[in-house]
Amino acid sequence: MVAEEGCIVAGSYQSMGRETVVELWLRAREGHSTLLLVHGLRPFLEIAVPGRADTVPNDLEQRLEAVRGMRDVTLLHEPVEKWTDLGMKSHWKVEVIQPYVVPKLREVLKKSWEVSSADIIFPQRLLLDLDLGPHIAWTGEILPADGDAIRDAGGRGLYPTDQVARCHIDDLSAVEPFAAPFVTFSFDLETSITGGQILCAAAVVQRGGSSKTHTFDGEERDILEGLTRLVRESDPDIITGYNIDNFDLPKIRERMEALEDRRDVFSRAALAGWSRIPVTEDACKNRKPILAERAVNRVWRMAGRCVMDAWWQARMTLKPKRETLRFVSELLFPDREDLRKMDVDASRMDEEWAARPDVVLEYCAKDALLPIEILDAIGATVRKEALAAVAKVPLETAVGGSTSQWLDSLVIRLADRENVAVPMTRRGGRSDAITGGYVHEVEAGRYPWVAVLDFKSMYPSIMITNNICHTTRIDKVEADVAFNESPIGTKFLKRSEREGLVPRLLQDLMDQRDHHKAEMKREGSDVQFHDQMQYAVKILMNSFYGVFASAFYRFTHPDIGSAITAWARSNIKQIIQALEDEGTPVVYSDTDSVFVSAPEEGREALVAFGHGLAQRFTKEGAELEFEKGLSVFFSHGAKKRYVGRVVWPEEELLIRGYEVRRTDSFDLLNRTMMGTFERILDDEEEDAVQHVLGLIKQVKAGDVDVSDLVISRSCKGKLRKDGTVDFSVYSNPDGLPYVQAARKRIERGLQFTPGMKVSYIITESRNRPLTVEPWLVSETGDDPPVPDWNFYAERLARAMGRITEAYGWKADDLLKGNRQASLFSF
DNA sequence: ATCATGCCCTAA
C-alpha cells in the first residue's frame, strides 16, 4: 500500500462487467504521474412521481416494479424525500449497470417519471459524492507494469503514465490545495503552403522548472511518429502551442488521415495517438478515442490531458490589440531582442524550407517555446489550478469547461446534501430578455472633485440578502410565511423559512475570499497562492448571476434574473434620488456605481465626503464603498465613456469605454486622445484643441507612421473541410473590411483563423465598401500599404470631434482647421 | 442627409 497526494488533471471511467471503475489522471505532489483506478462508485439516476407532491398514483408499486425489472437497472433504493419546485416528493435512486446507459434509460423513464440527477458525468459524480476537489490524498496499491494486471483492476492496459494504481472510493480524501508540478508540452508545426504537408516540427517539454526542446524533420510520417512518441514518453498534463485548437491539432489529424488508411488503426495511433491511454485495439477503434477529438466548434479533448491554447489564454487575459504570436511575445517580453528579428517569411515557407531548413527549424523551435513562456508569464496554469480548487473540478474542467459546469460542481453537491432534487439542464427554453442594470445619463463636460462609490459584489450581495434561489422562489403566498419581495413583485422565502442553496454558497465564497485576503497579509504566507485563490473565488462569485439568469441552466427561472436586477436598479436609484433631493449632483451612475460631485474642493475634503457617503448609504447586505476619489472627471456625454484623474487611493488615470480602451482602435488615435484627455483634465482646453488640429494636419499630409494606423478586428468564419473559409456567417460578408482583409491574407498563403483578429490599413475610402490591405509587415516583411490619408484624417476628426465639441470644436471644424463662430462657441 | 441594420467591442 502506498499513500500519495496529487492533483486530478482529468477523469474518465471504464466498465468492468457489472462494475464501473473511475479513471483519474493525477500529477503527484512529488512530480510523477499516476493513473488511479477507483472502485466502488455506482452510476445512478433518480425518479419521482410527476406532477404535484400530493398526486400518488394507485399503481405506484406496479410502476416501481416495472423499473426494477428493466434490463439496465441493477438496484432500486428506498425512497428519500427531496425538495422539488412542486413540493417535497419521494425520490427513488435507480442504480444502473453502467453510466453510458443513462441517456437512453432516462428517455424511457421520462414517459412515466420525473427524472433527476440524470445528466451528471460519472467522474464528476465521484467528486460530488465524496466532496472532493482536484487536490486529493489516496491510499492504494501500485499495480505491476503489466497490461493484464491493470486490466484485471479495471484499467485499459499499459497507460503511458509513470505508474498505475488502484484503490477504493473510501481511500480518497480531500487535501488543502497545493501547486502541482504539472508537465507541459508545447509544439509547433511548419507546413507547406502549396501541398499542406508538414515540413518540420518542434516541441518543448517543461518539467519541474526546466525545458527541453526537440526538433523533427524528414519524412512527414517520421515527424508525426516522433511527436507522438515524445508525447507518450514525456507524458504531459497540458498540451499547448499557439493557435493549436484551430491549426496544429486539426493539421495533425488531417495529415494522419492523408497518410493512413482508415482501417489501419494502430498506424493511425502511432501518428496521432496523443491521448493518455494505452495503444489497444479498442482505443484505436475510436470508441474510447486515443486520437484527440473535437466536438463541433468546441475545444479539443484528449483523454487524460488538458489542451490549453496559448493564443486563447493570452487573448482572454491580455486582450492584446493584435493576436499574432510575434505581437503577443513582444508585448510580454519587450526586452527580448531575438523576438524582433524577422527570421522566416511565413508566406513563402516552401522556398524558405528549401533554401535554409536549419533556420526554419530554429524558428519553429522558438515558436514552440514561446507558448510555454507566455503561459508562465500570464500565470495561466496556476490560475486554472486555483479555479479548479475553488470550483472543486478536475483541472480539465477549469481549463476547458463552461461557467455552468463550475457552478454545477458547487450547487449540485450542496443540493445532494440538502436533499434537493437536481433537475436536468433545461433545453430550448425560450425566454423574454430580462431588464438589466440602470445607467444614468451623463451631461457632457468637465466636473471637478468627484467621489466614486460602488456596491461591493452587488449581485452576489443581493442574492444573499434576499435569499434568492431556485429553492426559495414562491408564486403564491401561504399564510404566516415570511418572504422578501422584489420591486417587480417576485417573492423569495426569508432565510428563517428556508435558506437557499445559492445564498449559502455565495456566503461561503465570500468568507473564503476574506480568508485568502487575510492570509495574504499574514507574514510568511504564500502571497501569490492566496492571491490566485481569492481571484478565482471572485470570478466564481460573479458568475452566479449570469448562469442563473441564463435560459438554459438547470436551477434557473426567468424571475430569478429579473428580480436580481430589479433590486439592483432600485438600490442605486434610491441613492441617486436621495442625493439629488438634497442638492448633491450625481454626475453619472452605471449599475452598481455612483459618481458624486463633492461640495468642497480639495483632496482631503473629497476623501472625507466619499467616506461619509459610504457610511450613510451602506445598509445591511448592501455595502456601499468609497472606491475612488477623482480630482476631475470628464465625459463627452455618452454613457459608458468617461475619463478621470484619480487622486485617492492611488494616483492614476481612469479611462472607460473610449477608443483608447478598444482593441479595434489605431495607435495614432489612441495617442491623440490620450494627449487630449491629459490637457482637458488639466483644464488646458485651448492647448487640447491645438494638439488635435496639429495631428489632423499631419495625417492629411501623410506625415505619420503607417504602423500607427493599423486597425485590428476579429473576424469570424467557418473552416471548410477543404481548408477554405466560409464567411457566410455574415449577412453581407463582402461589405465588411475585416472579411476583405482576411480574404487577402488567405490569398497570400497566410494563416487565417476564424475568430482571430486580422490587422489592416484602409487604402481607399471614396468608393464603398472600403478597400483595405492586410498589415503583413511583421509576418512577411512586406512594405506597409499606402493609407487613404483622408479617411484617417476624417476618422480622427470624428472621434476627437465628439470630445472637443464640448469646447465648441466639431469634427468638421477640426478637419478644416478653423471653426465657424456660432452661438454656442466661445 | 437620414435611418435601420449588422457587427464588434466594451462596462458592469
Add this chain to the structure above:
DNA sequence: TGAGTTAGGGCATGAT
C-alpha cells in the same frame, strides 16, 4: 449541438 447576463457606443453599409 452547447450555451453566464443586459446596456450601450460607434462604425460601415445600403436603402430611402
